[in-house]
Amino acid sequence: MMQRDVASFAFAPAVKVRLISAGFLTAKDICDLRPTELSKEAGISQQEALEVLQEVRRGPAEQGAAESRLTALELLEREQALGTVITFCSALDQALGGGIPVGKTTEICGAPGVGKTQLCIQLAVDAQIPGCFGGLGGQAVYIDTEGSFLVERVVDVATAAVQHCTLITKDTEQREALQSFTVETVLSQLFLFRCHDYVELLAQTHLLPDFLSQHPKVRLVVIDSIAFPFRHSFEDLSLRTRLLNGLAQQLTQIASQHSVAVVLTNQMTTRIGQNQSMLVPALGESWGHAATQRLILHWEGKHRFASLYKSPSQREATVPYQITPHGFRDVQLPDPSVTPADPSLTPSLNSRKRPRGEEGDPSDA
Amino acid sequence: MDWDQVELNPKVVHAVKRANVKTFREVLSLSGPDLQRLTKLSHADVHHLQKTVAAAVQTDPAVTGIHQKLSLGCPVLDSLLRGGIHLLGIVEIAGESSAGKTQICMQLCLSVQYPRKYGGLEAGAVYICTEDTFPTKRLQQLSSLQHKLRPEDSLNSCISKRVPILLSRGLVRLVVVDSIAALFRCEFEAKDALLRAKHLLAFGATLHSLSHRFKTPIVCVNQVADAVGDFDLVQSNFGLLDKKVLPTLGITWSNQLLIRLMVSRTRFSLQEWLPGLAAQPWHLGSVVRTMEVVFAPHLPQSFCYYTVSIDGVRGVKEEPAS
Numbered sequence: 001m002m003q004r005d006v007a008s009f010a011f012a013p014a015v016k017v018r019l020i021s022a023g024f025l026t027a028k029d030i031c032d033l034r035p036t037e038l039s040k041e042a043g044i045s046q047q048e049a050l051e052v053l054q055e056v057r058r059g060p061a062e063q064g065a066a067e068s069r070l071t072a073l074e075l076l077e078r079e080q081a082l083g084t085v086i087t088f089c090s091a092l093d094q095a096l097g098g099g100i101p102v103g104k105t106t107e108i109c110g111a112p113g114v115g116k117t118q119l120c121i122q123l124a125v126d127a128q129i130p131g132c133f134g135g136l137g138g139q140a141v142y143i144d145t146e147g148s149f150l151v152e153r154v155v156d157v158a159t160a161a162v163q164h165c166t167l168i169t170k171d172t173e174q175r176e177a178l179q180s181f182t183v184e185t186v187l188s189q190l191f192l193f194r195c196h197d198y199v200e201l202l203a204q205t206h207l208l209p210d211f212l213s214q215h216p217k218v219r220l221v222v223i224d225s226i227a228f229p230f231r232h233s234f235e236d237l238s239l240r241t242r243l244l245n246g247l248a249q250q251l252t253q254i255a256s257q258h259s260v261a262v263v264l265t266n267q268m269t270t271r272i273g274q275n276q277s278m279l280v281p282a283l284g285e286s287w288g289h290a291a292t293q294r295l296i297l298h299w300e301g302k303h304r305f306a307s308l309y310k311s312p313s314q315r316e317a318t319v320p321y322q323i324t325p326h327g328f329r330d331v332q333l334p335d336p337s338v339t340p341a342d343p344s345l346t347p348s349l350n351s352r353k354r355p356r357g358e359e360g361d362p363s364d365a
Numbered sequence: 366m367d368w369d370q371v372e373l374n375p376k377v378v379h380a381v382k383r384a385n386v387k388t389f390r391e392v393l394s395l396s397g398p399d400l401q402r403l404t405k406l407s408h409a410d411v412h413h414l415q416k417t418v419a420a421a422v423q424t425d426p427a428v429t430g431i432h433q434k435l436s437l438g439c440p441v442l443d444s445l446l447r448g449g450i451h452l453l454g455i456v457e458i459a460g461e462s463s464a465g466k467t468q469i470c471m472q473l474c475l476s477v478q479y480p481r482k483y484g485g486l487e488a489g490a491v492y493i494c495t496e497d498t499f500p501t502k503r504l505q506q507l508s509s510l511q512h513k514l515r516p517e518d519s520l521n522s523c524i525s526k527r528v529p530i531l532l533s534r535g536l537v538r539l540v541v542v543d544s545i546a547a548l549f550r551c552e553f554e555a556k557d558a559l560l561r562a563k564h565l566l567a568f569g570a571t572l573h574s575l576s577h578r579f580k581t582p583i584v585c586v587n588q589v590a591d592a593v594g595d596f597d598l599v600q601s602n603f604g605l606l607d608k609k610v611l612p613t614l615g616i617t618w619s620n621q622l623l624i625r626l627m628v629s630r631t632r633f634s635l636q637e638w639l640p641g642l643a644a645q646p647w648h649l650g651s652v653v654r655t656m657e658v659v660f661a662p663h664l665p666q667s668f669c670y671y672t673v674s675i676d677g678v679r680g681v682k683e684e685p686a687s
Contacts, residue, residue: 010408012398012401012402012407012408013398013402014402014405047407048407051407051408051409111616111619112616112619112620112622112625112660113619113625113659113660117662118662146454146623147453147454147573147576147577147623148454148623148662149662150451150662150663152447152663153662153663156663193423195423196574196577197574199389199390199393199394199422200422200423202393202394202419203393203418203419203420203422203423204419204423206393206415206416206419207416207419207420207423210416227620228620231566231620232563232566232567232569232570233567233570239394243394246396267620268616268620269616269617270615270616270617272558279616282620323665324665325665
C-alpha cells in the first residue's frame, strides 16, 4: 500500500500537480511528514496538506471500495442478502429475478398512461411489506417531479396490499407483523419530495445521502420522472448530458452505499427513421447507459406489456401486466378480491425467498 | 441569488464570488472537482457548500393529505373523475368539433366561482380563446375574464406575464386554454417537428409551473385528427386502437398531461334513450355524448354519458335500454 502512486489518490488536480513536481511520487514519500513540512515543500496550503496526509494515512479498509478486497463469492452473498422489491406481478418478478434489485438503479420507460407511476406507487408500498411475508420491511422515498403522485391512489394500492397480507397470514409472527403494516403506517413511512425543476432535483440528490443516513430503514428511492425537468429549458444539450451523467453517477453511488433500490422513470419520444417513426426512451443515447437495468412498458393493441431491455444478470423478456384498482398485477391470475380464500392463486408472497441470514433482515436498523 | 440566505463561511462565499459563480443553480450544476478547481477551496469545503446551497434551494412544501378538487358542476361527471379536477397539473379535453368541449370548459368557469363546500374555489377564471368562433352569448352568463388572441407569441406572453399577475392576486383559480391545438398545428409543418416539439415543451412547462405555483387547475382543449395507418398508431399508442380519431400534437404534448379526457358524440339522441328525461323542454333534440378517461394516475379507463342543454352540461346515469 505504501507504494501507491500519488497520482492515483483523489486529490484536486492542482494539489496533485504541486505534489508531483515537488518530488513526492508515492504514498511512502508523504506519510511520514508533518502538515507544515508538507505544505512548505509542496507549496500547498496547510489545510490541503492536512487533507492529503489524512487520505494517505487511512488504512486500506477505509480507502473506498477500489482498495478493499472482496472476493466474488462475498460479493454474491452480499447482493443476495440485499433482496429485491417485488412488483406484485409475479411474471415480471420472475423476469427480473425476484423483483427490483436493491443496491442497483433501474429505469422504467413508457408512453403516457401505460403505468409507470402505477408501478412506482406499487413499489413504494411493496418495499414496506414486512419481512415475514417475504418483503423488505423498509421505508420508501418518492421524489415527484411531475405532480402525478396522488395520495388517493396510494391509499388504494396500500389497502389492497394490506388486505392481501391479511388473507395469507398463517402464523403468529405474521399476525404480529400485520399490527404495524396498515394503510396509515404505509403512508407515514413514504417520504415524499416534490421537485419543480432540474435545479431542485439536483439539490435533492445532494441532500439524499444525509437523509438516507438519518433514515437507514429506507430501501427504495423513486424519481418520477427524471425526464420531465430535463426536457425543456436546455439550450445547451451538452450541459444537459453532463448533468444527467453526474446525476446517474450520484444515484448509482447512493444505491450501493446505502443499500437502496433506485428507480427512475423516463418518458418516450419519437425518433424519425427513414420511412417510419418509432418510440424510443427520451433523454438521448448516452442516457441509455445510466441505469443498470432498463424496463420498457408499452402497449400492444389493448394490452400492456413490460419488456426487460437491459440487465447484467437477467435474460431479455416480455411479460404482460395490467393495472387494476388494487394496483400493478399479473394478467392471467384472477383478481385477489374475487377469490379471497385461495392464497395459492394469488401472486404468492410467501414463496419469495426470505432474506438471507435468518438472524435478521439487513434492513433492521 | 441571495448569499445571505445560506450560512456559509465568508471565506467560502468570497472564493465562490471570485470564481464568478453567481447563482445557486451554477453551484449545483458544477461537479465537485470542477468547483474545487474554480474556487480553489478544499474538498470538504466544496462538499459543505453544495449541501448548504441544496438545502436552501429545496424548500420542502408541506404535503397535505387529500387535495381539494374542482367540481365540474354535475355529480355524474364528478364521480367519473372521483371528485373533480385536481388543483395541480394539466387536464386535457380532446374531441371532435361540437362534441361539447367548450361547453364543459365554460361550465368549469362557472363552477370555480362556487363556495368551497360546493366544490368550487371561490375565484374567477381566465379563459384564453384562440379560435375565431367564440360563443359570447353564452359567456354573458358567466363572470369570467376572457382574452382573444391571434398569433402564438401573444399566447406565450399572456401565459408568462399577464396570467401570473391575475393568479398572484388570487382573483383567478382556473386557467382554460381553448384550444391549444389551433396554434401549434398550423404554424409548423412536419419538417419543423423539432421546433414545434421545443415550443410545446416550453409551453407545457410554463403551464405546469403556473399550476404548481398557484395551485390552480389548467384545462387545455385539444382537437382530434383521423388515425391514419401505422404512423399514428406508433405516435399515440395509448391503447386507443379502436378509435378512429386521436388527439393531436403527439407524444410530446401527451407527456405533459396529468389527465386526458376524450369527448365524442354518439349516434343516439336523448329522446331515443330516455324519453322521460327528454320530455323536459330544455333537453329537446339533445345528442348523447360520451366523456372518456383515457389516462389518469388515479382513475381506470372508464367513461360516462352526458348531454348539453340550456342549463349546462349534465351527466346521464342511466344506460340505454337497447
